[in-house]
Amino acid sequence: MRPTDRWRLVLGRYADGRLPAAQHPDGLRYEAALDYLYGREYAGRGGRADDGTDGSDRDLSPGSLDPSAPSIVDWLGEVRELxxxxxxxxxxxxxxxRYGLTELVSDPEVLARIEPSEALLKTLLSLKGHLDPTVLGEVRRIVRAVVDDLRRRLENEVRQALTGRLSQHRHSPLAVTANFDPRGTIRANLRHWDADSQRLIVERPLFFQRDTRRxxxxxxxxxxxSGSMVGSVIHSAVMAGILAGLPAYRLRLVVFDTSVVDLTDLAGDPVELLMTVQLGGGTDIAQAVTYAEQIIENPARAVVVLVSDFCEGGPPSHLVAAVRRLVEARVTTIGLASLDGTAHPVYDKRMAQDLADVGMPVSALxxxxxxxxxxxxxAR
Incomplete structure (x- = not known):
């Protein structure tokens, strides 16, 4: 970003007419995002409003519904992106x-009128520590609506992948449409080809047997x-709820910042889990990895999935050493820089590379x- 663009952000609306137009492709988005909040400062001090008036006809006092509740959701999403x-x-x-914008998401009647969405859920979780207890019922309703929607969209895909892969060598007497073997069926019924009608008469359809892990x-x-991981926290909660219901896996769910909290007991209830997590604070990833090392019973049949932005608050060498110990113990590991619907992460690439160098691949999935x-x- 050019120096003049930075000065435009500092000066806000007073840069117009005094500095050249923003050269950065997202310059206007930056300016609009900052003016949404800090433009209130000008009006509060008798400055000029956007329409050229002195702002006295506009109510920009903290806690008003101008701008409306949905716009603050959009604004916070824009700020996080930029x-x-x-x-x-x-x-x-x-x-x-300073500006008291929590009142826009602290009124039960306002929340009751807002359509539940993942963007709204992210905002509510980010502000959860500041919300009035009177809105927690509406917050829980929104959490449940979004979680149920995500689970409906993800569960079939996840369960199909995890409950057993199709065996390409064995067939099953169970007629399950998803396991249909078209090529094997054709080969097994070629002798029933009707040359007159040019049709294959299928007397014995074949279905693959699924491999199961006992x-x-x-x-x-x-x-x-941490606060930047809110999208991944939501999807991790839904994923944990699905995994907790599969007999092929024994799930341990752990959340962390500078402390480590084992929430395995809540893994089957994503709503309660999201109402429990406390977003924000520092990050001690090494401590969480060390905890995982301590609770694993059979390293050769264990998987550690680390969902983080890898912005380690403690000494990086401690995290690298903890991951190396897991890998040397034959634990399968993966680092996820994002676990949501976009898989467009922002993370510490140098830390991720250091972990990959000792055997923990880092990806966005x-x-x-x-x-x-x-x-x-x-599958072994």
């Missing part, structure tokens, strides 16, 4: 503490609950792709 984590935290703190694998899901990966590594 700015780095430290800047987002500062902007959100100003919005909460000895459960240990899956330890370590989820970073959707829940469906994670399920496929789990099926691959546990």
């Amino acid at each position: 700015f780095p984590r430290e800047t987002v935290e500062t902007i959100e703190r100003h919005a909460l503490d 000895i459960p694998w240990e899956v330890v899901l370590l989820v970073d609950q 959707t829940p469906g792709r994670l399920a496929e990966w789990l099926a691959e590594v546990t």
Whole structure:
């Protein structure tokens, strides 16, 4: 970003007419995102409003419904997309503490009118520590609606990948449409070809048998609950709920910041899990990996999935050493820089490379792709 673009952000609306137009392709988005919040400062001090008036006819006092509740959801999403984590935290703190915007998501009647969405859920989880207890019932309703929708969309895909892969060599007497073997069926029924009608008469359809894993694998899901990971936390909760219901896996669910909390008891209830997590704070990934090392019973049949942005708050060498110990103990590991529907992560690439160098590959996966990966590594 050019110096003049930076000055436009500093000066806000007073840059118009004094500085050249923003050269950065997202310059106008940056300016609009900051003006949405800090433009209130001008009006509050008698500055000029956007329409050229002195702002006295507009109610921009903290807690008003101008702008409307849905726009603050869009605005917070825009801020998270445009700015780095430290800047987002500062902007959100100003919005909460200086301008009182939490009132827009602290009114039960307002929340009751808003359509549940993943974007709204992210906002509510980010602000959960500041919400009035009177809205928690509506918050829980929104959490459940979004979780149920995500689970409906993901469960079939995930379960199909994890409950057993099709065996290309064995057939089953069970007629399951998803397991139909078209080529084998044609070969087995060629003798029933009717030359006159040019049709193949299928007397014996064939269906693949699914491989099943009789000895459960240990899956330890370590989820970073820092503020930047809110999307991944939501999808991790849904993924944990699905995994908890599969007999082929024995799930341990752990969330962490600078503390480590084992939430395995809540793994089967994504709604309660999301109402429990506390987003924000520092990050001690090494401590979480060390905890996983301590609870694993059979390293050769264990998988550790680390969901994080890999912005380690402690000494990086401690994290690298902890991961190396897991790998040397024959634990299968993977680091996920994103576990949501977009798989477009922002993470510490240098830390991720250091972990990859000692045997923990780092990637960005959707829940469906994670399920496929789990099926691959546990199919032995």
